[in-house]
Amino acid sequence: MQHAIVLGGTGGLGKLVCAELEQRGIRARGVGRRDGDARNPDVIAKLADGAEAIVNCAGASVAMALGHGWRGYRAVDTPIGLAAAEAARRSGARLVYVAVHHRPETVGCTYVDAHERVARAMADIDGVVVRATGFFSAFASLLPLARRGMLIDIGDGHVKTNPIDERDLAVVVADAVTRDGPRDISAGGPDVMTRREIFEHVMAASGRQSKIRGLPIWLARINGALLRLVHPRIGQFVQFATLLAQYDLIAPSMGTRRLVDYLAVTDSAMRSAVAASAASSK
Numbered sequence: 001m002q003h004a005i006v007l008g009g010t011g012g013l014g015k016l017v018c019a020e021l022e023q024r025g026i027r028a029r030g031v032g033r034r035d036g037d038a039r040n041p042d043v044i045a046k047l048a049d050g051a052e053a054i055v056n057c058a059g060a061s062v063a064m065a066l067g068h069g070w071r072g073y074r075a076v077d078t079p080i081g082l083a084a085a086e087a088a089r090r091s092g093a094r095l096v097y098v099a100v101h102h103r104p105e106t107v108g109c110t111y112v113d114a115h116e117r118v119a120r121a122m123a124d125i126d127g128v129v130v131r132a133t134g135f136f137s138a139f140a141s142l143l144p145l146a147r148r149g150m151l152i153d154i155g156d157g158h159v160k161t162n163p164i165d166e167r168d169l170a171v172v173v174a175d176a177v178t179r180d181g182p183r184d185i186s187a188g189g190p191d192v193m194t195r196r197e198i199f200e201h202v203m204a205a206s207g208r209q210s211k212i213r214g215l216p217i218w219l220a221r222i223n224g225a226l227l228r229l230v231h232p233r234i235g236q237f238v239q240f241a242t243l244l245a246q247y248d249l250i251a252p253s254m255g256t257r258r259l260v261d262y263l264a265v266t267d268s269a270m271r272s273a274v275a276a277s278a279a280s281s282k
Contacts, residue, residue, distance in 0.1 A: 003051045004177060005029045007038055007084060008058030012137060013098065016170035017055055024178060031058075039079035044087035053094045053177045056084045056118075062138060062237055072232035073114035081118025085125060094126045096176045098169070101131035101186045101251045111240035119184075128176040133188040133251045134163035136259055139202055140266040146203045149210035154220045155245035157196025157212075162188035165262055168255025188251035191258055195245065198259065205263035217242060 004021055008014040009030020021028035029047070036043040038058055048054050060076035081097060088095035099115040106112050119129045145151050164187055172187045193201075199212050215223075220242040228235030 003027045003029075004053040004055060005031050005044075005048050005051050006055040006057060007031050007044070007080065008056070011057060013135070013166045013170065013173075014055075014057040016166055017057060017173050020170045020174040021055075021177065024174060026053075026178070039083050041083040041086035041090070044083050045090055048087055048091055048093055051091070051093055053096065054084055054088050055173060055177060056081060056095065056097045057173075058084075060233055070231050070233050072228075072236050073111050074117075075232075077114045078117050081115070082121050085118065085121045085127070088122075088127065089125050092126070094128070094177065095122060096128045096130060096173055097122065098173060099129050099131045101133045101188070101249060103247050103249060105247050106240070106243045109240050109243055110236040127183065128181070129184050130169070130173055130176055131184070131186045131251065132164055132169055133161055133186075133249055135169070136163055136165045136189075136257075136262045137266075139163065139198055139259065140263055142199075142202050143206050143263070143267050143270060146206035146210075147208050149208055151199055151203055151210070152213045152215050153195055153199050153245070154215045154242055155195070155217050156214065157199065157245075158194055159245060159248050160192050160194050161198075161244070161249040162190070162192045162251065162253065163198070163259060164189040164251075164255045165257035165259075168257055172254050185254075186251035187254035189255045189257070189259065190253045192250055193259070201260050201263055205260070205267045207267070217246060220245070 004026055006014050006018050006028055009018050010032035014030055018028040018030045031047055035047060038044060058080045060073050084095055097118060099119055100112055102112045142151060169187055176185060203212060224235050224238035224242055227238055
C-alpha cells in the first residue's frame with residue numbers, strides 16, 4: 001500500500017493517523033473542510049483517486065461548548081460516513097471508520113445510531129470499524145472547569161470505563177489500514193476506572209482541591225431533552241453522556257499510555273500557553 005486519504009485529517013486524531021501512516025511508508029493526505037464537502041461521495045472519490053485506503057475520522061465535534069456547530073450527529077457524521085462508504089465501494093479502496101464502542105442499552109441514542117448507520121452500510125465493502133471507548137482529550141477538556149472548581153459528573157460516578165489515548169488509537173487505525181484482520185475492533189486504554197476516579201484525576205491534574213459535584217440522572221435527562229430543542233448537537237451528546245453514566249463501557253486494552261500522565265502533560269501545556277499569551281499581550 002502506497003497512498004491513503006484521511007477524512008478529518010486536520011483534526012487531532014486525523015493528524016496522528018496521518019503521521020502514523022507516514023512512518024510506515026504510506027503517503028497519507030489529510031482531508032479537511034477546505035477540500036470540499038465530505039458528504040458528497042463524488043468529492044471523496046475524486047480526493048481518493050489512486051488511494052488504496054480511505055480512513056474516516058471525520059465528524060461533528062463532541063466539545064460541550066458553543067461555537068463548534070449546532071447540527072446533530074445524524075446530519076453530519078452519518079452523511080460523511082455514507083459518502084465515504086460509497087466512494088470506497090466505487091474505487092475498491094479499504095475503508096477504516098472510527099466509530100464508538102457502545103452497549104446494547106445505548107444503541108438507540110442519536111450519537112451511537114449516527115455511527116451505526118455507517119457501520120451497517122460498510123457490510124458489502126472491504127471495511128474495518130474501529131470502536132473507541134472514549135478519548136483522553138475529552139477528559140483533558142475538563143481541566144479549565146476543574147481549575148474553577150466547576151467539575152460536574154453525571155450520576156453517582158460508579159460505572160467503569162477505559163478511555164484510550166488518541167496516539168494509541170492512531171496505531172490501531174493504521175494497523176487496520178495496513179493489515180488484514182477483524183472487520184470490527186473495539187479499543188480501550190490500559191486502565192479501567194470509575195467515572196469518579198477519572199474526574200478525580202482531572203481535578204488533581206488541575207492543581208485545584210474542590211468537591212466534584214454530582215448531577216442526578218433524571219435531571220441530566222431533562223437537560224438533554226431541552227437542549228436538543230435549541231442546540232441539537234450538544235443536546236444529543238448530553239443524552240449519550242447520560243447513558244454512559246449508567247452503564248460500564250469497557251473494551252479490550254489496545255494502548256499503553258495512561259490517562260494520569262496525559263492529563264499532567266496537557267495541563268502543563270495549557271498553563272504554558274496561557275502564560276505565553278498573557279506575556280505577548282503586555
